[in-house]
Amino acid sequence: MKVLVFAQLRELLGSNSIELPDGDCPANVAALRLLLAERLGDAFAEALADPNVFCAVDQRVVDDEHGLSPTQEIAFFPPMTGG
Amino acid sequence: MKVLVFAQLRELLGSNSIELPDGDCPANVAALRLLLAERLGDAFAEALADPNVFCAVDQRVVDDEHGLSPTQEIAFFPPMTGG
Amino acid sequence: MATVTILPTPLDPSVCLATFPRSADDTGAVASFCGYVRGQGISALALEHYPGMTEASILRTIESASRRWPIQHAQVVHRVGELLPGDPIVWVGVSSSHRSAAFSACEFIMDYLKVSAPLWKRERDQAGQWHWVEARDRDHKRAQRWGMSEHRA
Amino acid sequence: MATVTILPTPLDPSVCLATFPRSADDTGAVASFCGYVRGQGISALALEHYPGMTEASILRTIESASRRWPIQHAQVVHRVGELLPGDPIVWVGVSSSHRSAAFSACEFIMDYLKVSAPLWKRERDQAGQWHWVEARDRDHKRAQRWGMSEHRA
Numbered sequence: 239m240k241v242l243v244f245a246q247l248r249e250l251l252g253s254n255s256i257e258l259p260d261g262d263c264p265a266n267v268a269a270l271r272l273l274l275a276e277r278l279g280d281a282f283a284e285a286l287a288d289p290n291v292f293c294a295v296d297q298r299v300v301d302d303e304h305g306l307s308p309t310q311e312i313a314f315f316p317p318m319t320g321g
Numbered sequence: 322m323k324v325l326v327f328a329q330l331r332e333l334l335g336s337n338s339i340e341l342p343d344g345d346c347p348a349n350v351a352a353l354r355l356l357l358a359e360r361l362g363d364a365f366a367e368a369l370a371d372p373n374v375f376c377a378v379d380q381r382v383v384d385d386e387h388g389l390s391p392t393q394e395i396a397f398f399p400p401m402t403g404g
Numbered sequence: 405m406a407t408v409t410i411l412p413t414p415l416d417p418s419v420c421l422a423t424f425p426r427s428a429d430d431t432g433a434v435a436s437f438c439g440y441v442r443g444q445g446i447s448a449l450a451l452e453h454y455p456g457m458t459e460a461s462i463l464r465t466i467e468s469a470s471r472r473w474p475i476q477h478a479q480v481v482h483r484v485g486e487l488l489p490g491d492p493i494v495w496v497g498v499s500s501s502h503r504s505a506a507f508s509a510c511e512f513i514m515d516y517l518k519v520s521a522p523l524w525k526r527e528r529d530q531a532g533q534w535h536w537v538e539a540r541d542r543d544h545k546r547a548q549r550w551g552m553s554e555h556r557a
Numbered sequence: 558m559a560t561v562t563i564l565p566t567p568l569d570p571s572v573c574l575a576t577f578p579r580s581a582d583d584t585g586a587v588a589s590f591c592g593y594v595r596g597q598g599i600s601a602l603a604l605e606h607y608p609g610m611t612e613a614s615i616l617r618t619i620e621s622a623s624r625r626w627p628i629q630h631a632q633v634v635h636r637v638g639e640l641l642p643g644d645p646i647v648w649v650g651v652s653s654s655h656r657s658a659a660f661s662a663c664e665f666i667m668d669y670l671k672v673s674a675p676l677w678k679r680e681r682d683q684a685g686q687w688h689w690v691e692a693r694d695r696d697h698k699r700a701q702r703w704g705m706s707e708h709r710a
Contacts, residue, residue: 242607244605245605246677248605290692294607297609299673313610315607316689317691318672318692319677319690319693320604320606320671320676321646321647321670321674321696325454327522328452328536331452377522380456380457380461396454399524399536399539400519400539401518401519401521401523401524402523402525402536402537402539403494403521403522403523403524404439404493404494404517404521417574418571421570421574421589421591426643428593428595428596428643429597429642430595430596431595431643432595433593434570435590436574436588436591437586437587437589437656437659437660438574438586438587439585439586440579440581440584440586441581442582442584443581444582489581489582490584501595504699506590507663507664507667511656514656546657
């Protein structure tokens with residue numbers, strides 16, 4: 239499964255997406271946050287742990303209890319600052 | 322003194338102003354309304370008696386107690402409907 | 405800074421917006437409004453004004469807005485004469501550092517302009533007859549919610 | 558009817574206004590807003606978006622506005638990429654029969670767009686360093702006053 243990241247998270251990661259093996263799909267957003275934090279180093283883990291970092295599933299913001307399946311489009315990003 | 326009229330009042334009068342002899346300056350707006358009503362016929366008198374008809378002195382809306390002097394610019398008009 | 409224009413010729417809101425003065429340093433927001441003649445049951449609209457007082461009255465409304473919100477520039481262009489359905493009647497533009505002041509001042513100016521600027525409308529119906537437009541109670545209520553004596557604006 | 562455009566090239570608000578769809582029969586009001594880059598201490602601004610979600614999110618905000626007010630058409634054009642002080646960032650236009658719906662919906666869309674559309678800003682300071690812009694508490698307060706869960710707009 240593919241996880242998109244934007245803005246500060248993209249900069250910290252040095253890439254705009256993370257590819258996870260398809261067998262690795264966590265049950266929900268909270269589990270995905272933990273999985274990514276383990277694999278991607280302290281700076282990224284710390285940024286991802288910020289409660290202000292949003293997760294969007296299929297282009298809608300969801301909370302940490304939201305369940306996941308491998309075919310969804312998943313993204314993490316900091317608070318929006320448009321307009 | 323010259324009194325300007327606009328919109329429905331102008332149409333009723335058939336002219337956009339009324340000229341009064343300089344000696345005829347009434348003490349206040351209420352007295353001017355009575356003077357004009359006497360001289361200008363029933364239809365105009367009735368329109369002028371409408372409490373929604375405004376009087377402006379030197380281009381500011383004033384109330385009936387406002388005092389008058391012959392050199393002022395005086396106007397009567399119905400409620401505004403611009404914008 | 406305030407500009408008020410009473411215009412006897414066609415009004416182009418996009419030109420008003422394109423030429424609206426801004427500062428690259430601190431203009432963050434321009435709110436603008438354009439009112440149009442609606443064609444429902446009418447074939448034309450005619451607007452009459454009180455030369456001098458109309459401009460002075462709108463300037464006073466802009467000054468009231470400036471005392472309430474930190475605005476940079478405000479501009480009002482109001483048509484007079486004969487208009488057709490779809491024609492722009494009035495354009496109001498307001499700039500500020502931030503959007504909330506620009507929005508509030510623009511709406512305030514429109515609300516006051518409706519009830520306190522000496523302008524009068526006649527409509528021509530489909531049969532060709534002209535009728536004076538009655539002042540709307542709704543407009544007075546909208547102006548009153550700003551908590552100011554509307555005819556002294 | 559709603560139009561949302563994410564624009565990587567310069568935005569001209571007067572063209573947006575000139576081409577904004579209207580009906581001569583019943584469009585009485587067009588409220589519009591343009592936000593600009595302010596030059597105070599910054600030499601450039603860069604905007605990043607989430608292709609697909611940004612457009613979808615802004616469309617949902619317009620749909621929320623349509624359920625609250627009788628609006629006819631709403632259009633949002635938002636810049637992405639690198640901008641300079643004075644450049645337009647965002648344009649919002651809303652038409653309606655009457656002005657109050659157009660004003661309210663236009664301000665509502667801007668308030669929600671600020672906090673719920675996936676867009677991120679970086680500023681370049683006078684020394685040439687880029688800094689991410691922090692989300693403003695003020696913007697969240699403004700969005701909350703419309704009484705809706707802001708991130709589900």
